[in-house]
Amino acid sequence: MRQISALLMACALMVGLLSCGGHGKLDKAVRAALVSGDTTKVMYDSLCTIVTENPGKYGNLLTSEGKVDHKKMAEFIKDIGSHLRPPMLWDTRAYGGVEDLSLTVYFERSGSMVPYDSRGDGGQLKKAVNDLINHFPAGSKVEINIVNDGIYPYQHTVDEFLKDRDIYQSTAGIGDASYTDFQLIFNKILEAQRPGNVSVLVSDLIYSPQDTHGVSLDKIFNEENSLATRVFAKYKGKSVVVQQFLGDYSGKYYPYNGVPFDYHGKRPFYLVIIADNDVMDQLAQDKRYSGVLDAPAVRYSYRFNQGESEIPCRVLPEWKDNAGRFRVKHGDGIVLAKCDGDRQTGKLCFSIAANLGGLLKDDALLTNPANYDVKSIDGYTLTVQPIEQSMFTANNKEYLEGMTHVLTLVGDLKSPRDEIHITLRNELPDWVRQSSSSNDTNTGGSFASTTLGLEQLLGGMFDAMRGGNNFFDLTIQLQK
């Protein structure tokens, strides 16, 4: 009888152990990688080895040729990550199965662009383009075109372009440099774009059509605005990122009234990055392309045609600002249960780490609470701060990893149930208005940092490509 008892006891323990989910080797390895933050290619390759060495067990993750199906592998990892606390993401697109994006550069060669690349100056414009090309993986296909009154292929290799110290000299005589036909250029770029392609126009974004003698500036601005709206409204599903840089300028400047003058100083120039929405999302998230959209020399940037995004976020259980008590419910959405206000003040304060990097918005916009709408019964207020390396501790590392900002909410906990809605409004950013001028006939005022008619051009694009009223909408449920 003793033996029977012992046998049953052992059985009970076995049943118990097996009931705990039957974690396979791969499950455990993925979980360990996510929890330890070891989300490197070496780790990914070791996971693939587990799959290929156990085709019987992980056949559903293999292609018919017996190779790892990276898409299914990504889904498998995503599924395990979603069951962790907090849910964790690992973007494995860079490790296989996804083709490199191609790059087409459209380099404006109008009269007013030449002084950006004078031999004695800093060469910021050329550096920005070189950096852009270099931030694409080595295997990516790169094409370069020269644009002014039309689009002309660059006759040399990419390496020659990168080494070229006097790009405007070596491209002299291509097209008519006296004017830039944006309508033609944007139409051609958008028409020529194929899936997986990123097109970049390098330009000062000054609308300089042919024969403007005697035409009022208002008329030119209206024309520019309508043109931008008309062109971009035609092409659905495209995203545009406009990046502003500041570069040295030495030479003749051609104002709208046609009386050129010499100018030596700083001037803004722009990279207009055009791609399909999903390609732009990939540019923003895929680590292989880091540096394309977040180059350090970018002063300001704005992404057009951006619908409402889902923001990855995690409630921070241990944070210096936390006051009162709450318990995060795991599952869909953010639910804080068993909320209790601070014993002394009665206030509930909690922080959420969020990844706002995918929105491609600068910190000035993201950290200004005035850009957000916060609605709740108890009147919670919001502050936003960027995450810095000094904020990381061993205990909060997995909550902050991959996140860019901390959203802190404070309010008096009165209602038994409350719902906080946070939205970031989709508006043309202030820098566009601040970087726009309506007079470029002299170098006074903010000439060094403004572009004639920028607000009208980008405003036209904004009207054509507005993706929605908000960039994101976050709901937090509070339960006492």
Place this chain on the structure above:
Amino acid sequence: MKHLVYLIIGIAITVLFFILSCTDGFNIWEQMFFNQGYNDKMFNLNMYPVIAAITILVAWGGAAIYYYAINSVKFDRWYHWLAVMGVVAVLAPVVCYIYNDTVFANNGLMYIGESIQFEMQTVLFAALLYIVASYSMRWWSSNCRHTPLPQ
């Protein structure tokens, strides 16, 4: 037959305890002590099943030792049985704490205060499981089957 029912119920309770130690939605270890950061790490590092297994093994092992290894008329009084329960209630949390501390240290984490508070639950669970194990297996002990309460 009655004794076999006791054994089956004991096993069922123990298995249920183990299952409830592994679940995300309702986890038995998160009912009496909860610290979001600490408990999330316990869950992610898959420590709950191990903590539960240690508690079960110590409790059932303690009962098995008392009823089948000690199994002596010299030690068949209720306070002998209680003394073994005391050993179980101390040993289980100590082993669990050492395990917790080792895993956290290996992951660069520091949760000493939380771990001590958490292990107070292990004292309780180990004692309860020892009672369950005792009533499951005492019937076949030659000298201690009437301990702790004669039936």
